[in-house]
Amino acid sequence: QKEVEQDPGPLSVPEGAIVSLNCTYSNSAFQYFMWYRQYSRKGPELLMYTYSSGNKEDGRFTAQVDKSSKYISLFIRDSQPSDSATYLCAMWTRSARQLTFGSGTQLTVLP
Amino acid sequence: GAVVSQHPSRVICKSGTSVKIECRSLDFQATTMFWYRQFPKQSLMLMATSNEGSKATYEQGVEKDKFLINHASLTLSTLTVTSAHPEDSSFYICSARGTGGYSSPLHFGNGTRLTVT
Secondary structure (H helix, E strand, C coil): CCCEEECCCCEEEECCCCEEEEEEECCCCCCEEEEEEECCCCCCEEEEEECCCEEEEECCEEEEEECCCCEEEEEECCCCHHHCEEEEEEEECCCCCCCEECCCEEEEEEC | CCCEEEECCEEEECCCCCEEEEEEECCCCCCEEEEEEECCCCCEEEEEEEECCCCCEECCCCCCCCEEEEEEECCEEEEEECCCCHHHCEEEEEEEECCCHHHCCEEECCCEEEEEC
16 A cells, blocks of 8 residues: 555546545654645646645645545645646655655646 | 756757756755656656765665766755666656755756657
8 A cells, every 4th residue: 555645637627616636645654745736847846835734725725634534635726727737745754754745636627 | 935946957868978967956055955757647756865965865776876966065966867878768856855954845846858869
């Protein structure tokens, strides 16, 4: 079993839809949680970063962490074609040498 | 926000030659930088961790004599692919941890697409 599971998609939604992207994890020691957006042939761009259970909002993006269920989500409101990209969840522990990534979800927002 | 600059964005080289890729933290000092490799439609694979002033730590299966890493300053790390072969063709991405130590997220460069002919 992978430490981090992420639905690879692809996910296709109409413009304006609410998008829900999810990751589950098995290592209860994970403390820091990140969502990255990666456009084709570009490096990952940090979207959200959180370390506590609950919701964190930034514009159209909301990151949700549920440590008791080992589950994190990224919600995108009023999705736009420019949101079309691959979304990667990532997490680590304070003592970890490296990030653990999900496999990425490819999202397409249709105009 | 923290900016990581990677250069070049794309390079084509002949088999047997060496290629150097630079990774710079533009507005912060990075004692630790990370080098990743990414194959099409796959997630990032950590190759090595670059520590300023000391030897890099390589992940299992990564040849340290082939992928030379130098982290000579707090803002620059370089990856040199030596004696490149077509199988080394890939997308290489560097990242750096922001100020704040372990609680800081990683920021990534825009990657280097290497093609070995």
